[in-house]
Amino acid sequence: MAEAEGRPLRPERGPDGRVLLVTGGAGFIGSNLVRWLLARYPEVRIINLDKLTYAGNLENLRDVEANPRYEFIRGDIRDRDLVRTILPRVWGVVHLAAETHVDRSILDAGEFVLTDVYGSFVLFEALRLAPQVEAFIHVSTDEVYGSREEGFFSEEDPLEPSSPYSASKAGADRLARAYNITYGLPIVILRPSNNYGPFQYPEKFIPLFTTHALEGRTLPLYGDGRQVRDWLHVEDHCRAIDLVLRRGLPGEVFNVAANNEVPNIEVARRIVNQLGRPESLIKTVPDRPGHDRRYAIDCRRIHELGWRPEVSFEEGLAATVRWYEAHPAWWKAIKEKSGEFKSFYDTYYKDRR
Numbered sequence: 541m542a543e544a545e546g547r548p549l550r551p552e553r554g555p556d557g558r559v560l561l562v563t564g565g566a567g568f569i570g571s572n573l574v575r576w577l578l579a580r581y582p583e584v585r586i587i588n589l590d591k592l593t594y595a596g597n598l599e600n601l602r603d604v605e606a607n608p609r610y611e612f613i614r615g616d617i618r619d620r621d622l623v624r625t626i627l628p629r630v631w632g633v634v635h636l637a638a639e640t641h642v643d644r645s646i647l648d649a650g651e652f653v654l655t656d657v658y659g660s661f662v663l664f665e666a667l668r669l670a671p672q673v674e675a676f677i678h679v680s681t682d683e684v685y686g687s688r689e690e691g692f693f694s695e696e697d698p699l700e701p702s703s704p705y706s707a708s709k710a711g712a713d714r715l716a717r718a719y720n721i722t723y724g725l726p727i728v729i730l731r732p733s734n735n736y737g738p739f740q741y742p743e744k745f746i747p748l749f750t751t752h753a754l755e756g757r758t759l760p761l762y763g764d765g766r767q768v769r770d771w772l773h774v775e776d777h778c779r780a781i782d783l784v785l786r787r788g789l790p791g792e793v794f795n796v797a798a799n800n801e802v803p804n805i806e807v808a809r810r811i812v813n814q815l816g817r818p819e820s821l822i823k824t825v826p827d828r829p830g831h832d833r834r835y836a837i838d839c840r841r842i843h844e845l846g847w848r849p850e851v852s853f854e855e856g857l858a859a860t861v862r863w864y865e866a867h868p869a870w871w872k873a874i875k876e877k878s879g880e881f882k883s884f885y886d887t888y889y890k891d892r893r
């Protein structure tokens with residue numbers, strides 16, 4: 541990893557030999573992070589606090605569950621008493637637990653406010669009582685800035701979220717800042733772009749389209765399909781979290797994206813082409829309400845800290861599609877568990893026409 545340029549070197553605190561709490565560790569990013577940290581740091585110990593909502597899945601962590609350096613606690617971040625018993629045990633926290641799907645937030649926003657905003661508040665309050673915690677990484681999202689057609693948002697830009705999901709994340713993001721400023725808590729905020737990779741719940745765009753294509757089902761492309769997301773491979777995100785754990789300073793905010801802006805229609809085409817399926821599987825459907833056109837962030841600050849993405853979208857997407865192809869048992873179990881697995885388009889639009 542490149543060294544920081546033009547910036548004073550920070551103490552590399554590092555999680556090795558320490559105890560880290562990962563909230564939401566049974567989800568997509570959390571499970572990848574837990575695995576990545578255990579492999580990278582031979583003496584790190586990890587506590588995974590997860591409620592196991594529909595999105596939490598212990599299958600994501602089967603390969604590490606017997607590791608003596610890993611501990612799973614099933615619980616809710618909103619449980620003040622539970623959280624208060626865990627925080628005094630740890631050196632650092634990576635806070636990922638959240639309700640995360642924009643489409644679900646449009647159907648029912650309540651859990652988003654309760655988990656993303658209130659749950660984060662409970663963690664910040666518990667942090668006040670745990671002065672030995674040296675690093676708290678609050679994982680926000682680039683969606684808090686809202687949409688923009690041209691140019692890039694910097695960390696100083698105002699937050700103008702447009703979905704109940706991104707508004708809930710923005711509420712938590714601003715609470716994180718307030719708790720840093722008011723109480724001097726060691727909170728660093730990350731605002732990553734859309735992640736992709738293995739173990740992503742198949743309601744999200746890339747795994748939904750990949751697994752539907754594998755099943756020969758049609759792929760519901762919202763609106764004109766020209767919306768743009770900047771795709772970040774989950775392992776590059778893990779590397780960014782690790783770097784910020786070691787070198788981020790309390791109160792800092794970092795955008796994280798990999799400069800892979802691709803319109804949705806192009807992502808959809810690449811998926812079906814790789815799988816040897818016809819492009820006619822892709823069907824445009826009515827647009828998502830309030831659909832953000834483009835997310836785009838300026839990542840100079842985390843570049844200066846020493847992070848660069850290592851996975852190109854071409855390689856990362858191809859490997860991700862291969863992963864879903866090679867792990868049908870994983871995603872079929874999820875689709876079967878949720879009954880006849882339905883995308884937002886199926887549940888929202890079709891049923892309302």
Ligand code: NAD
Nearest residue numbers: 564566567568569591592593595596616617637638734735
């Ligand atoms: P995910 O939906 O796959 O996983 C969320 C996890 O949180 C699940 O394991 C779930 O059981 C757990 N959880 C939910 N509510 C909880 C509660 N009240 N208490 C304890 N655990 C609870 O999400 P993800 O994609 O892994 O995202 C993780 C974090 O990263 C979220 O904060 C999300 O906003 C943020 N983020 C995600 C992306 C992305 O593209 N996936 C991009 C930017 C930011």
Ligand code: TYD
Nearest residue numbers: 642734743744745748760761762767804883
């Ligand atoms: P998603 O994975 O839900 O992430 P987000 O909305 O948080 O960016 O969707 C990524 C993009 O794909 C977004 O522009 C919406 C679009 N999309 C579809 O066109 N069809 C779908 O079925 C889904 C789930 C998403």
